[in-house]
Amino acid sequence: MLQCGAFETLLIYSSYAMQKPHFSTASCVAVVLVVLTVLTSSVRAQAESSDTVVPEQMGHGALLLRTDQTGRYREATALSTNVEMRVTGLIASVTVTQSFTNQSNDWLEGIYVFPLPDDAAVHGLTMRIGKRTIKGLVKPRNQAKRQYQQAKKSGKRASLVEQERPNMFTTSVANIGPGTKIDIEIDYQQTVVYADGEFRLRFPMVVGPRYIPGRPVAASNQSGTGWAYDTDQVTDASRITPPVRDPRQGPTNRVTLRAEVDAGFAVAEIDSPYHAVQIKRKRDHRFVVKLDSTTYADRDFELSWIPTIGHAPRAALFTETVDGEHYALVLVMPPNPDASERSGPLPRETVFVIDTSGSMAGDSLRQAKAGLQFALDRLTARDTFNVIQFSSTTRQLFQQSQPATADAIRRAKHYVTGLRANGGTKIAAALRASLNGGKHSGRLRQVFFLTDGSVGNEPQLFELIQSRLGDSRLFTIGIGSAPNAYFMSRAARFGRGTFTFIGKLDEVTDKMQSLFAKLEQPLLADIDIDWPDGLPVEATPNVLPDLYHGEPVTIVAKLPQPPAQIDVSGRRRHQPWRFTVDAMHGKTQTGIGRLWARRTIRALLEQPGSSSDDKILLQERVVDLALRHQLVTRYTSLVTVDVTPVRPRDRRIRSHPLATNLPKGWSYKHVFGALPATATDSRLLIIYGLIFVILSCVGFWMARNRA
Amino acid sequence: MRRRAVYILSCALLGGGIWQLSGATYIHAKAGLAQVMLRAAWGQSLADGPPRPPWPGADTWPVARLRIVSAKIDALVLANASGHALAFGPTHVAGSADPGAAGNSIIIAHRDTHFRFLGYLNPGDRITVQTRDGIEHRFAVTAAYVADSRTTLIEDETPRPRLTLVTCYPFDAIQPGGPLRYIVEADLVNGFGNSIGTEMAAVRPDIL
Numbered sequence A: 001m002l003q004c005g006a007f008e009t010l011l012i013y014s015s016y017a018m019q020k021p022h023f024s025t026a027s028c029v030a031v032v033l034v035v036l037t038v039l040t041s042s043v044r045a046q047a048e049s050s051d052t053v054v055p056e057q058m059g060h061g062a063l064l065l066r067t068d069q070t071g072r073y074r075e076a077t078a079l080s081t082n083v084e085m086r087v088t089g090l091i092a093s094v095t096v097t098q099s100f101t102n103q104s105n106d107w108l109e110g111i112y113v114f115p116l117p118d119d120a121a122v123h124g125l126t127m128r129i130g131k132r133t134i135k136g137l138v139k140p141r142n143q144a145k146r147q148y149q150q151a152k153k154s155g156k157r158a159s160l161v162e163q164e165r166p167n168m169f170t171t172s173v174a175n176i177g178p179g180t181k182i183d184i185e186i187d188y189q190q191t192v193v194y195a196d197g198e199f200r201l202r203f204p205m206v207v208g209p210r211y212i213p214g215r216p217v218a219a220s221n222q223s224g225t226g227w228a229y230d231t232d233q234v235t236d237a238s239r240i241t242p243p244v245r246d247p248r249q250g251p252t253n254r255v256t257l258r259a260e261v262d263a264g265f266a267v268a269e270i271d272s273p274y275h276a277v278q279i280k281r282k283r284d285h286r287f288v289v290k291l292d293s294t295t296y297a298d299r300d301f302e303l304s305w306i307p308t309i310g311h312a313p314r315a316a317l318f319t320e321t322v323d324g325e326h327y328a329l330v331l332v333m334p335p336n337p338d339a340s341e342r343s344g345p346l347p348r349e350t351v352f353v354i355d356t357s358g359s360m361a362g363d364s365l366r367q368a369k370a371g372l373q374f375a376l377d378r379l380t381a382r383d384t385f386n387v388i389q390f391s392s393t394t395r396q397l398f399q400q401s402q403p404a405t406a407d408a409i410r411r412a413k414h415y416v417t418g419l420r421a422n423g424g425t426k427i428a429a430a431l432r433a434s435l436n437g438g439k440h441s442g443r444l445r446q447v448f449f450l451t452d453g454s455v456g457n458e459p460q461l462f463e464l465i466q467s468r469l470g471d472s473r474l475f476t477i478g479i480g481s482a483p484n485a486y487f488m489s490r491a492a493r494f495g496r497g498t499f500t501f502i503g504k505l506d507e508v509t510d511k512m513q514s515l516f517a518k519l520e521q522p523l524l525a526d527i528d529i530d531w532p533d534g535l536p537v538e539a540t541p542n543v544l545p546d547l548y549h550g551e552p553v554t555i556v557a558k559l560p561q562p563p564a565q566i567d568v569s570g571r572r573r574h575q576p577w578r579f580t581v582d583a584m585h586g587k588t589q590t591g592i593g594r595l596w597a598r599r600t601i602r603a604l605l606e607q608p609g610s611s612s613d614d615k616i617l618l619q620e621r622v623v624d625l626a627l628r629h630q631l632v633t634r635y636t637s638l639v640t641v642d643v644t645p646v647r648p649r650d651r652r653i654r655s656h657p658l659a660t661n662l663p664k665g666w667s668y669k670h671v672f673g674a675l676p677a678t679a680t681d682s683r684l685l686i687i688y689g690l691i692f693v694i695l696s697c698v699g700f701w702m703a704r705n706r707a
Numbered sequence B: 001m002r003r004r005a006v007y008i009l010s011c012a013l014l015g016g017g018i019w020q021l022s023g024a025t026y027i028h029a030k031a032g033l034a035q036v037m038l039r040a041a042w043g044q045s046l047a048d049g050p051p052r053p054p055w056p057g058a059d060t061w062p063v064a065r066l067r068i069v070s071a072k073i074d075a076l077v078l079a080n081a082s083g084h085a086l087a088f089g090p091t092h093v094a095g096s097a098d099p100g101a102a103g104n105s106i107i108i109a110h111r112d113t114h115f116r117f118l119g120y121l122n123p124g125d126r127i128t129v130q131t132r133d134g135i136e137h138r139f140a141v142t143a144a145y146v147a148d149s150r151t152t153l154i155e156d157e158t159p160r161p162r163l164t165l166v167t168c169y170p171f172d173a174i175q176p177g178g179p180l181r182y183i184v185e186a187d188l189v190n191g192f193g194n195s196i197g198t199e200m201a202a203v204r205p206d207i208l
Helices: A003-021 A027-046 A142-152 A363-378 A406-417 A427-434 A457-466 A483-496 A504-521 A592-606 A612-629 A682-706 B001-049 B116-120 B197-203
Strands: A064-066 A071-076 A077-088 A092-100 A107-117 A121-129 A133-136 A136-142 A158-163 A168-176 A181-191 A192-194 A197-203 A254-262 A267-271 A275-281 A286-290 A299-306 A315-324 A325-332 A348-355 A384-390 A394-396 A442-450 A473-479 A499-502 A526-528 A537-542 A551-559 A565-572 A575-582 A636-644 A655-657 B062-068 B073-078 B104-108 B126-131 B134-146 B162-168 B180-191
Touching: A027 A267, A077 A107, A077 A197, A077 A384, A092 A107, A092 A168, A092 A526, A121 A158, A121 A592, A121 A636, A133 A636, A133 B180, A136 A142, A136 A612, A142 A168, A142 A286, A142 A636, A158 A181, A168 A181, A181 A592, A254 A299, A267 A286, A275 B104, A286 A565, A299 A315, A315 A575, A325 A565, A325 A575, A325 A592, A348 A427, A363 A406, A363 A442, A363 A473, A363 A504, A384 A406, A384 A427, A394 A427, A427 A442, A427 A457, A442 A483, A457 A483, A473 A483, A473 A504, A499 A504, A526 A551, A592 A612, A612 A636, A682 B001, B001 B062, B001 B073, B116 B180, B134 B162
Parallel strands: A077 A254, A107 A655, A348 A384, A348 A442, A442 A473, A473 A499, B104 B162
Antiparallel strands: A064 A071, A077 A092, A092 A181, A107 A168, A121 A133, A121 A181, A136 A636, A158 A168, A158 A636, A192 A197, A197 A299, A254 A286, A267 A299, A275 A286, A315 A325, A325 A551, A384 A394, A526 A565, A537 A551, A565 A575, B062 B073, B062 B126, B126 B134, B134 B180, B162 B180
């Protein structure tokens, strides 16, 4: 566009120069300047300021506003996010504030799809307009949606928070007036992960584009505003695929974050591996962490802290009493493995499955390859192994798992080096290839899945894992700056393995090393909790997984009265193992009740509902629990509605789906590369070439005339 | 003095002009010459099986031969759709089906070199694609349309084997990089020894 404008200028200028009887050096210089302008304008067009765009650059349908600069536009709604975290012991309560600013003269509805941790218990919503605040309530999803739609229609300000996936939510804000700002505060609670002697807290910031399998349904019947059509396999595809900003436009959604941590023990080290932060230590084992000034939501935030040696807790008990109900959170760390447990692991069959779909292009594939190369080096000659790659198709290195001889490993390494990222994420076929449902006596069969999990058809995949697992164990390794943690942690749970996250290249060695070290064999099996005599207890999870080195047992329970002591038992190698937690040392903490409700809901939803009656019953129980504890779930949403209408009756409201950033390190071309660009600049070159030649002829002609 | 300045300037402009024109010539020469070298590699590959890089150091190889008699087209299709391979010939999109196999096989090329002719194809026109096993698959054009690459999805699982040819649109645009694409879809009508193909022939006599 800009280029064409400059072209016209050039043509006008050169004809003017020719008409002029006395040709001067000055006009020559002017022509050269114009020519230079043309040559550089295309470069400049790309480097223009980042809050305005030219329409061709918009990778999505968004509302655009004209700016003073001709041909450049600005997006109608600006979004920024502020995160406040307060961590006490093992529970973090977080407030996320999303500020929607309407930069247009229209009345707008903002729709923003965003991620939260997959164990987030969303329980509060506040809409803030200037000084006024309106609190939200959890209601059954349909009812909340109706209420929001009515408010939107009648011109009242309203907001709605819905859950799309346990780790993906949508905020809708109706009737944002011209030039006004509405703040949406969302309160949620999450648990701190304690493993390998380290406490970890994650805050995801961006929803990566998902692979949507299946046949599209009729275009008129779409459930949302995303870039994908709903399909028979992913019926809400258009709700979970927010428009993605072309990286050339520069990032959107500025994020500020502050975390206040009360560790409860002496802390040796605090780290934020993916972001630059300022850390301030305070008294009584407390510290405050702040994100450095300009951060945009394009990768997950992680905070970790390590206790000073000798202060690592081996057991913890927290209790809470809400409305006469007692809740307890128990954490027990198994003992360190002794020499006999470290030596002589069982021979293993190891299957590595690596995702080579388009979403892995760039840093992600490099990380996955490095992880795989590392893992291949750890294999011993007693082990057998295979490598499977998948994108739109699935290929495997060997027909069957081969003994890990030096030659086989060399071949595997060569194979891995040559992998390229392209195509869709067809995980189902890869799962079928790697899990066969069989028994493998005398061998530990471990399947490692290296992927970003960018898929939309999670439920089918979970079913597949459950039905084909056999005695294999599935370990998921999340790759990249924004993997789908919900899919991967749950897949690992169904696969009775663990989920490891690798966020950048220089973490690969460390994380793979600790994963492999503890995988040699489970440390504790058949774990059980003995609650005090005769207490009817609703505990979650009710079946505990095997534990590997460095992982604690955590259990949340609802009890009729506060417990005096709790016994944890299990089998360690072939010996029985026991641990007693004395409740006298227990601390009270808020949030345990909510945590119990969140976990119970998750357990209910994971039950395979056989008949449709079962499903309805299940849904009723979930809604009941969610309403009692005020939690957002698949079946309940948070809604706020202002009392008075603000939008004049004669003004229309327009919807504006807000774009998300592409996760850091992803390559835009590969994700949206189904239709590559197919034009060369040969025409442009010919036109420039001809113009230059004509101009030079004119120049020669004039030089001769003067002679 | 002035005369000299104008003279030097004109020389510079002439040089610049030749530079630009040779850039354009290079693009077209590369596109043409590569096809000649590809033809040799294709012949060998057909004779003894394994894919052959057409010239030393090439990171792509011919995977199929695309012929359209009505448009006097005979071009070799390259593996692995990267911008790099596109300079030498039409390219088969990695991850899409192989031509003639179940699903959608997508082939793309530049609108100003190899796929210039795409706009002249009409429904019913025949396209022949020979794969490396020597089999010739025959397709008939069923649709041709313009689509916005930002909103259009191309199916990868089609009910019958399909060939989709894609190039940039409009054909005569000067500036490269626009969002529009010209898409030609063709369905398999007869693949020798291909059971789906024979079934197809039974179902759709109208296009045989």
